[in-house]
Amino acid sequence: METLVVYPYQDITxxxxxxxxWMDIKKFEGYYQVSNLGRVRSLDRTxxxxxxxxxxxxxxxxxxxxKKHYNASMDDHVNILHVxxxxxxxxxxxxxxxxxxxxxxxxxLQDHDDIIINPIDNDGLNCRLNNLEMLTRSEKRYRTLEQNRIDPARINKMPEIVRPNFAIWKPVNxxxxxxxxxxxxxxxxSAKKDPGSYNGTYISRAIRSGEPYRGFVWKLASRSVLDELSAQYPKRKKIRQKNIRLASNIL
Structure with missing residues (x-):
């Protein structure tokens, strides 16, 4: 049975x-090359x-x-390709x-440890050069918050300038x-983090269908419940957002 090739790295023939x-890899010249499509090859050698x-x-x-890294906030995995x-x-x-x-x-490769290379489409298996962007750790943190890919309990441990993207939060009762x-x-x-160990997928299904889940009825709540939570975080500075866009345009 043939394997369906979706990403370039899967084609090894x-x-x-x-x-x-193809370009030579620094400090591996004559041994290995990497391509703009994310494939790596060894060279004929003695x-x-x-x-x-x-x-x-x-x-x-x-x-x-x-390598799969589990993300508890999204209940999914982040994929990272290694060679x-x-x-x-x-x-x-x-x-x-x-x-x-x-x-x-x-x-x-041994320099710039503070630089993170991020897939633009958030697909860790798509390592094409035109899908990669360079971010600082601070910029990566903002991206993570904007996509709600972080445990709300960890937000309090971050600097005051970090602000969740409440616009995409959905309060539930x-x-x-x-x-x-x-x-x-x-x-x-946040409901998934409750000691009751609720499943986010089943909560969403219960909201749509109106059927009970774990003996409870789940409904969308008023967004006013976010006002008090939102007031705890200062608004993000516009200049910071501008810097992020400029960093992306450079690439």
Missing amino acids: TRNLSREI VPHSRCGTQFVKGRILKQSV TLANECESHYLIVRRLVFFTFKGLD RCDTNGKVLQTFPSIA
């Missing part, structure tokens, strides 16, 4: 894909051999591994999107079967 450009002295090794497209490169008997486990971006921008409001949550994500 085709030597060159359409509009694919390596030391314990019995024969030297051995010819034919180059190939390298397989990449997917292993070997040089002088040492193995290097590298993040592919950093490898692609840094190579084509002429940057050193947990009611008894008679419709009496027992508890109000600022969002479905």
Whole structure:
């Protein structure tokens, strides 16, 4: 059964894909190259051999591994592609999107630890060069908050300038079967954190259908419940938003 190829990295048989450009990887020249489509390949080379002295090794497209990071706030996973490169008997486990971006921008992989390479479409498996952008840690934090991909309980531990994107929050009421409001949550994500261990998917389904879930009726609450919570955070400075846009335009 053939494997459906959705991303370029999954194709390890085709030597060159359409509009694919290869570049040598810094400090791995003559051994490995990376392409603008996110693929990595080894080159034909002669390596030391314990019995024969030297051995010819034919180059190939390298397989990449997917590392999944669980996001409790969204109840899903963030995918990160990794590849292993070997040089002088040492193995290097590298993040592919950093490898692609840094190579084509002429940057050193060992520098710029404070820079984060982010997929524009939020798809960690899409490591095409035109889908990658450079963000600082602060800018990445804003993106995470804007997409509600962070546990609300962690927000209080962040600097005061960090403000959640309340515009996309959906307050919900947990009611008894008679419709009496027992508890109000600022969002479905926060309801999932309740000691009752509610499932966000089932809460959304109960809101749409009107059917009880875990013995309770769930309804959307008034957005006024967010006013008090929103007042705890200062408004984000417009100049900061402008800086984020400028950083994206540079790329």
